[in-house]
Amino acid sequence: MSGQRIEQRGLYFEEFEEGSVYLHRPGRTVTEADNVLFTTLTMNTQALHLDAAWSAGTEFGERLVNSMFTLSTLVGLSVSQLTMGTIVANLGFSDVSFPAPVRVGDTLYAETLIVSKRRSSSRPTQGIVQFEHTMRNQDGTVVAVATRSTLMQCLPATSEAEPASDAEPASEES
Numbered sequence: 001m002s003g004q005r006i007e008q009r010g011l012y013f014e015e016f017e018e019g020s021v022y023l024h025r026p027g028r029t030v031t032e033a034d035n036v037l038f039t040t041l042t043m044n045t046q047a048l049h050l051d052a053a054w055s056a057g058t059e060f061g062e063r064l065v066n067s068m069f070t071l072s073t074l075v076g077l078s079v080s081q082l083t084m085g086t087i088v089a090n091l092g093f094s095d096v097s098f099p100a101p102v103r104v105g106d107t108l109y110a111e112t113l114i115v116s117k118r119r120s121s122s123r124p125t126q127g128i129v130q131f132e133h134t135m136r137n138q139d140g141t142v143v144a145v146a147t148r149s150t151l152m153q154c155l156p157a158t159s160e161a162e163p164a165s166d167a168e169p170a171s172e173e174s
Contacts, residue, residue, distance in 0.1 A: 010079070010086040012155040013117065013127035020114045024077040027109040027138075030065050035104055038069040065102040070144050074135040077110035083150065088126055091149040100143045107138040115147065125154050 039049040047054045048064055055063040071093075102108065115130040129152050135144040 008080060008084065010081065010083040011152075012086050013119070013129065013152045014155050016114050016117050016129050016152070018114050018116055022078070022081055022112045022114075024081055024110040024112065027107045028073055028077060029107040030069075030073075030102060030104055032104045035063070035065045035069060038072075039066045042066070042068060044068070060101060062103065065104060065106070067098045067102075067144075070098060070102050070108070070135065071096065071146060073108055074110050074133050074144050074146060075148065077108070077135075078112050078131070078133060082112060082131070083152070086153045088123075088151040088153060091128065091151055094147045094149075096144075096146040098144050100137070100141050102137065102143050106143075108135050108143065109137075110135045119154075120151070123151070126151050127154055128152070 035049060039046070044066060046066075048058065048060075049066045050063065052063055055061075111134050113132040113134070115132050117127055117129045119127045129150050131148045131150065133144075133146045133148060134142060137143050
């Protein structure tokens, strides 16, 4: 036995390759408790998430899972594989959509496309990576898509050795 100790972590900036797609497994089956707890914790009292009798009269015929829970789970499923311990900050989300509803009992699977990456000129030990996250249910139906920009740490050994290669606007968030 080597005695080697391995700590799970996300990827450093240099380890991301544009065009790569990461499949995040295992999936996550949504329970009624998940929906009710998330909805009440966030003070979203929308009847569509909480009131079974009222929701039965909607076009969906039942309560739907809170879409912010769906978005949070979409990002959460990617953390251990992509950003655990290597992210500096989320810079923003864009193009968030929910093309189909999530229902209690659905099992959700996420995948992430690495859209782009560039070194930061104002933060030489960091880089910006743009992800496109997609979530599907157990039937393969896309239930959420979101583009996310993140500020990521560079590999410790190369952080100071490599100069920033891309110019960026002076208004970059710090």
